Amino acid sequence: MGRVQKDGVQEEVRDLRQQLERHNWRYYALNDPEISDTEYDLMLRRLHDLEDEHPDLVTPDSPTQRVGEAPLPGFESVRHTQPMLSLDNAFDEKELLDWEERIYSLLEMEPRKPLEYMVQPKYDGVAVELIYLNGVFTQGITRGDGEVGDDITQNLRTVKSIPLRLYEGGGPAPERVELRGEVYVEKEAFDGLNARRVSSGMDPFANPRNMTAGALKQLDPKLAAERPLSFAVHGRGFISDLGFRQEREFVRVVRSWGLRPAHYSEVHRSIPAVYEYVQRLQDLRETLPYETDGVVVKLNDLEKQQKAGARSKSPRWAIAFKFPSKQATTRLLNIQVQVGRTGVLTPVAELEPVELAGVTIRSATLHNYDELSRLEVRIGDTVLIERAGDVIPKVVKVITAKRTGKEAVFDLPTHCPVCGEKTVRAEGDPFIRCPNFSCPAQLQGRVRHFVGRGAMDIEGFGTKLIEQLVNRSLIHDLADLYRLEFEQICELERMGAKSARNLLKGLDRSKQAPQARFLYGLGIRHVGEHVAEVLSTEFRSLESLGQADLTSLENVHEVGPIVAKEVFDFFRDEQNLALLKKFQEVGIHLTAPDAKPESASSDSPLAGKSFVFTGSLTAFGRDEAGVLVKERGGKVTGSVSKNTSYVVSGSKSGSKLEKARSLGVPVLSEDEFLTLVRSAVDE
Ligand SMILES: [Zn+2]
Structure with a gap:
């Protein structure tokens, strides 16, 4: 049986x-x-x-096995079986024609017949090689120096567009397949990721390529898995039993294996036609979902490729047409230091205004102090700046040849430029911070965050007003906002009686804000809008959140150890506790997440209850069961904690059942669960 x-x-x-x-x-x-x-x-x-x-x-090539278990101690070096060469560049049509001329002479083609060219966009990402043995993804290697790269298999396994097993719908794959392509991030995914980072109090990534390269260098594949990476094939290394003779067919084969070939792969039969394609793609450039910096042109015929051959560093049968750059040079006039709400000091370059891709650029971020020392930038330097997508422009490098000797070295600030406190820098931290919790710049940043959208959402708090409130010592912390008086506000610049009244009204209204928004508004590191929502739902009140130990915080679905620690520490800091007490005194009365009297399901026996499912259910799948619970006002979480109302146990339940028993959480059989659900329907 x-x-x-x-x-x-x-x-x-x-x-x-x-x-x-x-x-x-x-x-x-x-x-x-x-x-x-x-x-x-x-x-x-x-x-x-x-x-x-x-x-x-479980097998390693199962689609469930994308994220491996343990972080690596380091990456191993691997030699490519065939070197990963780089391409020569062309910058205009004439250079393409010159290239074709060289190919004709290499091929010794007389009389000349038209050549076919495969053209593809050149993705601005990170080149890697994938090795499939008997159809199974076995190894992934960075380009490295072209000869030897790093084994980043664990990280590449987390990229969803890289199949762990080749799709063999059209017949078995060759024994050994080496594919080359670009790991990249789509613009939208990049913007989304940055928005989430900013809302969690983290710094945004400078550009998509840096983010991608950083993700692939993570030793812990879980971190790589959090980045929304994509992959497109553009070439190959060794393949046992080719089975195709043209680039065009290779594109088809790649697709049949379940991988994504470079978009807009086309074959054209003359350089003028290739150049037309280049111009078309250039027009499309801003609207493409990913960053491109040019077009790759290759001979379509593999036999001709072989005949044309390669130099030591680059093949002769392919060339990269480079788009005009989104870079420009200008002079760096000064470096300003901005202090954020978490105390991070960000150096910003003040530039001589310069036109770049249709926009006048006056400043560029220098990101952090690691970046600053890497660039060795001095005030007065001529610098190369770059704008990628809609990201803030950044300084790429210093044109040292243009130095006159009059440039001034920029010293790292030993003191906060705003409050004068001695700055600190933890080991390994690329950021210098002002440790003074009462630093006016930090307080201003915290107020901006607290009254902003997603948090308390109070209208009328412009930057200028916040600056005045802080600089005139009308507020010393967030709770002081609620002690502001009508006369005090009226006296400020650009504030009349009407706006003062509106401001006070807004503040008063915010006292009843949903708890999650308040929690987000406190600006605890890594607690973005979503995490605040999750924590509020799980713990109901700030008191119980404050009392939660590390384990129960970590047990919350979607809360990892880093966030758990930040939250735990926040509620154990004297200053924060004093602030929370003060909030109570000024009459903050938050709306608890489950207080929704108008909800139709509020008198359902499932309302407000949290369920954990374990084992396999026979009457329906877990997702269906989850829908049943949610429709009746309950919710489903992934792990058992003392806040769990019921554990529903199917057959073959494991550790969750044991945990439920040890915590005294009621356990329902599938039948008992169904009875409960039905009783909710009958009412
Ligand atoms: Zn400061």
């Missing part, structure tokens, strides 16, 4: 994997999905559950 059941599971697992691979292929390679993301996620979840229950069925 058991044997039969086991075979059934094995078959389901195999079937799920095949289906998932197929849907990956449709999604990434064909850009033509047949099912919704939700359906895909449900299948993946089902596979996860089956593998949880039958760990012996």
